[in-house]
Amino acid sequence: MVQFGYTMMTEQAGPRALVDDVVAAEQAGFDFSVTSDHYFPWLASQGHAPYAWSVLGAAAQATSVIRLMTYVTCPTTRYHPAVVAQKAATMQLLSDDRFRLGLGSGENLNEHVVGGGWPAAHVRLEMLEEAVEIIKALFDGGYVNHHGTHFDVENARLWDLPDVRVPLGIAVSGERSCAVAGRLADLVIATEPKSELLSGFDRHGGGGKPRVGQLPVCFDRDRDAAVERAHDQFRWSAGGWKVNSELPGPSAFAQATTHVRPEDMAKAVPCGDDIEEFVEAVRAYTDAGFDEVALVQIGGRHQQPFIRWAREELLPALRAM
Template sequence: MPVRIGYTMMTEQAGPLELVAHLVGAERAGFDFSVISDHSFPWLDSQGHAPYAWSVLGAAAQATSRIPLMTYVTCPTFRYHPAVVAQKAATLQILSRGRFRLGLGSGENLNEHVVGAGWPAAHVRLEMLEEAVGIIRRLFGGGYVSHHGAHYDVENAKLWDLPEEPPPIGVAVSGPRSCALAGRYADLVIATEADAELLRRFDAQGGAGKPRVGQLPVCYDPDRDAAVARAHDQFRWALGGWGVNSELPGPAGFEQASQHTRPEDVAASIPCGDDVDAFVEAVRPYAQAGFTEVALVQIGGDRQAAFLDWAEAKLLPALGRL
């Protein structure tokens, strides 16, 4: 089976109206699915945006008819209580007529710091995520739910509008503990690196046969130098790795952490320009690692239309043969 190719609504680089328009274009271009980031801050000031992802998703569900939707990812532990996430996800599944998947993760300080709840150690955040997933699943099951756990209290909650089928739950992984959590509780696994070991750990904990969704930044432009410059300006933060990126509290921290990252460093990690073969080769490691889906992130909020035209004409047909 060929790898399914998705489109990313990157809320850090475009406003809400533009994001919906871009997704309409992605559906028309033939992308297999879509994902959306859920942030309260961009990583760098140069990106310049952070609209509320769930409002964008509601509009996107009405503006499109075919393309699946997915959070990539929502943190159900700090900014959002898990009972509220369950209500949002159930509503969106109805609005999208069954096209929504709920991608969850343990969060980033960049976004979760805004509620002033502190930023505990990674193992505590994973405990919170595990408890949150359990609450969400119980609410998806219908009826009244009360819960008094180590991190959350739920008192007599109920989802009054439930879809015929609850949205599948995906869990983002980055190491052994998150892989174990995802294998036990998730319907699919999410990762941002083409790391086969993560998928092996997921399979060993019960994930065998389930979808596995990756993500890859790309920077299309007929002028490769312009593409490299834009990727460096807006995406150099990505080279820091999850251990750094989950801890920094704001754009100033990412600016400082990436100040010595050179354009050539970014170009070595992110395909830039309009060489179709280079983009295909960047996706290939995900296919080889065992990913069934890869969502592309086109860097640059003002370059989406050109990217979508190029993807429809050249890139998607080439990736279909991967």
């Protein structure tokens, strides 16, 4: 049966609001939650970027059932993979085994802050693959020494390991990332309803493993207000992954999306309160083969009305789909 998730989007709300919202999402009946891990918002109008791992720790204590997950963390530049492994193991303990570690190759938007330049895409994927191997070795227990192309680990060990190993997901966007995910991941992550990504994951060993997708939506009883908000805060998504991973900051995203119109966003994102429009957008993911779909409600202060609507109308309609 398909499961439905709620997104704590750190780019559009402060840490206390994010925790309050995931508590409400749990009470509303969402099956799982995912959390972005950003140093910058995509656009200045979003206005936030708290530290995702502190938010996750607080969420683990404030909730009891809903599963938690990074969507996604980059373990190669801003964070060393040995530190990511420690954070993930700690989160699994704090959450009583409700945590999953989602990883990806990152965006210049977030990783440039530590200096050192932004590697080419093929190098970033090499770094991700090496980082995942380090994290998995630390999850195995014992001491780890690693001297690779991109990372060194000297006599590292995780002293607090959970009894239930942290499931590890990898975000995919093309054949090479599908190959890495199929070989190394316990689940696959994507932000587009493309069946070819899932078949690529399966070809490389991913058959039978969970597949998680993410869908932006903009609920509002006033559809025009929803369209305006989607354009104001989410037009960055129109650029596509090859563009979005390269731009260095919110001003660059604002400049790059000057051509995106409100009507373009209305076609790309379900806006308003038409249940059928939302259900059909989710159906694109389930038809492609995704068995988990996380919804992103656009607009930080509009979370609680969306969660109430989801509890009363949207989730029942999705489960009857």
